[in-house]
Amino acid sequence: xxxxxxxxxxxxxxxxxxxxxxxxxxxxxxxxxxxxxxxxxxxxxxxxxxxxxxxxxxxxxxxxxxxxxxxxxxxxxxxxxxxxxxxxxxxxxxxxxxxxxxxxxxxxxxxxxxxxxxxxxxxxxxxxxxxxxxxxxxxxxxxxxxxxxxxxxxxxxxxxxxxxxxxxxxxxxxxxxxxxxxxxxxxxxxxxxxxxxxxxx
Numbered sequence: 001x002x003x004x005x006x007x008x009x010x011x012x013x014x015x016x017x018x019x020x021x022x023x024x025x026x027x028x029x030x031x032x033x034x035x036x037x038x039x040x041x042x043x044x045x046x047x048x049x050x051x052x053x054x055x056x057x058x059x060x061x062x063x064x065x066x067x068x069x070x071x072x073x074x075x076x077x078x079x080x081x082x083x084x085x086x087x088x089x090x091x092x093x094x095x096x097x098x099x100x101x102x103x104x105x106x107x108x109x110x111x112x113x114x115x116x117x118x119x120x121x122x123x124x125x126x127x128x129x130x131x132x133x134x135x136x137x138x139x140x141x142x143x144x145x146x147x148x149x150x151x152x153x154x155x156x157x158x159x160x161x162x163x164x165x166x167x168x169x170x171x172x173x174x175x176x177x178x179x180x181x182x183x184x185x186x187x188x189x190x191x192x193x194x195x196x197x198x199x200x201x
Contacts, residue, residue, distance in 0.1 A: 077126040080146050084126075087153035088112075088119045094160035103163035108156055115153055122146050 095108045125142050 077130045080143065081123055081126050084119055084122060084146050084150055084153075087150040087157075088115055091115065091153040091156040091160070094157040094164075098160040098163045101164055103160075103166070105160060105163055108160055108163075111156055115149065115156065118149055122149060 092112045095105055095112050098105050099109065122142070122145060126146065129142060
């Protein structure tokens with residue numbers, strides 16, 4: 001009986017020492033990894049790679065076609081928020097640009113203001129959704145509304161870009177005609193110079 005007690009005490013002591021050593025090694029390794037990662041992250045090449053990755057990710061989100069509820073539902077709440085705010089900002093930029101060029105924007109600025117108000121509310125809901133424990137389920141209606149909001153922002157952006165295009169068309173046509181006329185005048189001038197310039201013997 002005494003031998004069994006001593007054996008259990010020895011095994012318990014070995015287990016505690018092993019756990020302490022493992023915890024110490026883990027902390028040391030984590031500190032080393034963090035230190036090396038900080039050094040690596042400060043490097044110019046690493047910064048460039050991280051920036052390029054973020055730009056590509058943002059571009060992919062911005063250039064993706066009309067997202068359905070399933071597309072927004074698949075990602076995390078943070079990703080849905082990023083996509084929503086990117087769509088809102090793109091719509092606002094397009095409308096602002098069209099307004100500065102005196103393009104007919106009608107009520108698009110007010111629509112953008114309404115979109116931003118709704119996006120603020122949806123952002124709050126998505127933020128609250130992140131606090132749900134895993135497996136608790138999430139309200140799909142929120143993601144459906146976010147998808148609808150993103151699509152509405154894309155529609156506003158398209159309308160503003162079309163307004164800019166229509167407003168620029170007369171100027172572009174005039175510029176093209178002017179450039180064509182100038183090219184013809186230069187060609188005629190060169191032809192005349194060649195005709196009156198004596199050819200070398």
